[in-house]
Amino acid sequence: MLKVPEHQVAGHQAHNGQLGPLIDDSGRFYKPLQDGKRGSKELAFYESFSSNPQIPDHIRRYFPAFYGTQLVEASDGSGLRSHLVLEDLVSKLIHPSIMDIKIGSRTWYPQASEDYIQRCLKKDRETSSLSLGFRVSGLQVYAGKEAEFWKPDRKLAQKLGADEVRLVLRKFVSSNPSADPDSNPDGSFTSSVYGGSGGILAQLMELKAWFEDQTTYHFNSCSVLLVYEKEKVLKGDSGVEVKLIDFAHVLEGGGVIDHNFLGGLCSLINFITELLPKEDEDATKTFQDNHKICNGMENGH
Amino acid sequence: MLKVPEHQVAGHQAHNGQLGPLIDDSGRFYKPLQDGKRGSKELAFYESFSSNPQIPDHIRRYFPAFYGTQLVEASDGSGLRSHLVLEDLVSKLIHPSIMDIKIGSRTWYPQASEDYIQRCLKKDRETSSLSLGFRVSGLQVYAGKEAEFWKPDRKLAQKLGADEVRLVLRKFVSSNPSADPDSNPDGSFTSSVYGGSGGILAQLMELKAWFEDQTTYHFNSCSVLLVYEKEKVLKGDSGVEVKLIDFAHVLEGGGVIDHNFLGGLCSLINFITELLPKEDEDATKTFQDNHKICNGMENGH
Known part of the structure; x- marks a missing residue:
């Protein structure tokens, strides 16, 4: 009855007799x-x-x-x-484009063992975590019937510099993601996936507002998963989702916000904001402001 | 002509033949x-x-x-x-209450020497930097004619836990800061110093909005200085100031926001927000929203 997931971009995988989801x-x-x-x-x-x-x-x-x-x-x-x-976050999707981004410039935490801390610290320094506040743990982008999925090497994805992350975030919303380096990715879906009231940026901003306030959990070494289905987006059917995943290192917040996650999330938000045309960005912000006020009212503030 | 500053709460001091400002x-x-x-x-x-x-x-x-x-x-x-x-940020003040808070859970940066990195990392872990996203580097609170200044030990201030930082932030705006642990600090100036449109929270929020956007500088190991003069505040004369200081470790941002500073700043903002009565907090937010819109318009966005 159970089978190996087809669309997994990061983490342990249940291939070749290994333990995985x-x-x-x-x-x-x-x-x-x-x-x-x-x-x-x-x-x-x-x-x-x-x-x-x-x-x-x-x-x-x-x-x-x-x-x-x-x-x-x-x-x-x-x-x-x-x-x-x-x-299963992608069970209803046929050709999901997925990006797994581990948030935070620090994936370790004081309560961990010294050995674990040193291993994480080394990896945070070797990857983009320390410099960008996040690292791309893996991705796949649907590239159409012929090319199927563009799925770059995970190890390389983790170590991208700022300009390379910009390019990958643009490829993620392009119809020609696997194009050779000289031809530009077209960014066809930039506005429909990242922008708009139900887009990735608006969702990340809503999460950000929560992280500015919540002091219950610290999401160490946790990822955001960005998912969309090209066919749905083309039909104007949204199909754009942000999810948090991987909670093996979540700790109690102890009355302090998760400043490490929040900082990394804000950095990712800034990268995505830069990709959007100015109008989309403003529309998202206006939506967010209204939404925040609405949520505030619902919660009786 | 030159003399040793009277009101210095952190950093090297020019006492006893030492090098200082x-x-x-x-x-x-x-x-x-x-x-x-x-x-x-x-x-x-x-x-x-x-x-x-x-x-x-x-x-x-x-x-x-x-x-x-x-x-x-x-x-x-x-x-x-x-x-x-x-x-000289306090030259016009007679009895300045001052708090120096070093922002960021990480005071080191990849470009530093390995020796410097290890020393900073050790200190970040020993102090509250890692857990709270900032550490109190020093403070003095004017306690009235008789008691003069309450100036707790710097080494202890750096290592405060979350609840102790809450208490110190409350003492900072109390008329009885040096009160014994059993009697509560009165928090007399909470609203007039932290709240309102010219208060510390509104100023920190304005800085935060800039840090969400600016990718020019990374303010490693930089402090915010909170300053107010009790007499001025009592007269309704404002006299509340936030300043950034100590730029010996500022680096170019390279197109990435300063997620380390921003995260720590948001954590400090959350601590101060908690101290304010709900009405003050809302007033500050409304002010900020309007102010942001105004600034946006001025800058032609």
Whole structure:
């Protein structure tokens, strides 16, 4: 019944007898609980988050739905193993373009082991995390019937400089993403995917407003997933989604905002804002201001 | 002619034959150029910043005025030395309450030497920088005629936890800052210093809006100085100022926002917002929104 997901751009993969996530036909995603603390921390986060009455609905929709845990046959043939049962974020899409961006210039946290801290710090310095405040963990862009998906090497994606990230963010919304370096990516979908009231920028801004305020969780080493379906976007059918994923290192915020995540998120927002024509940017901001006021009123502020 | 400043809460001090800043009677502050790269970097920043046409006037006022360099007798008796000539930020105040807060969870940067990086990282982990996104480098609070100034130990101030920072931020705007731990600081000046359209929160929010956008400078290891004069505040005469200081580690932004500074600034803003009654907070936000729109129009957006 369970199978290996077709559209995974980052993280462990259940290929060649390795341990990785599985999906079923009903739109659920089975993520193997990692051994020890990490697995239990991710489960604890989903349980805390799903029962936390302080999370507004307009924020909850940025997180995958959580359906508990289930013992299923692990993809590495090691037998039954506990899996988190989550929403499969791309189950309804045929040709999803996906980008996984790990947010934060720092992926470690003081409570971790010294060994873990040093490994993370080394990787943060070697990748773009330290300089840009985020790193691209992986991506695929639907390039049309013939070329299918453009899926650049993950290791390279993590180390992109500022100008290269700009180019990749533009390729992500182009109909010719795999074009050779001399021909420009056309950016055909820039406004329809990044801009507008339901676009990626508006969604990231809504998350940002929450992160400026929430002191409950610190989302260490967490990613935002940007997803869209070219066919839907062409039909004007939206199909653009932002989701937060990977919560194995989420800690309690202790009354302090997650300044590390927020800083990285603002940096990503700035990169995307730069790609948009000025009108789109203004439209998004106006939408956000109105939306914020509306949300404020709903919450009784 | 030159003398040791009376109101210095952090940094090197020109006491007992040590090298430190001096002031004159005309409102100028003489900061000895540090040896080697640091000094030249700070001078380079002031020169770049003061001649940069992209800095809007409403941002420029958060920086000390810069009057070039001058050879003056160093406070350590080592003879003539080049000094940065800056605005003395407290020259017109009689009993200034001052807090120096070093912003950013990370005070180092990739271009520094490995030795410097390791020393900063150690200090960031030992102080509140890593957890809160900032550390209190020092403060003095005017406590009235009898008690004069409350000036807690700097080393302790740097290591405060979240709840202790909340308390210190409240003491900073109290008429009884040095009260024993059992009696509450009265927070008499909370609204008049932190709140309102000219208050510290409104000024920090204006800086924040700039940091969300500017990619020219990265303000590594830079501080915000919060200053007010109790007598002026009591007269309804404002006298509340926010300034950025200490630019020995400013680097070019390279097209990326200063996500480290921005994250820490947002964390500080959240602490101060929590101290304000809800009405003040809303008033500040409304002011900010209007102000942003006005600034946008002035700049032709």
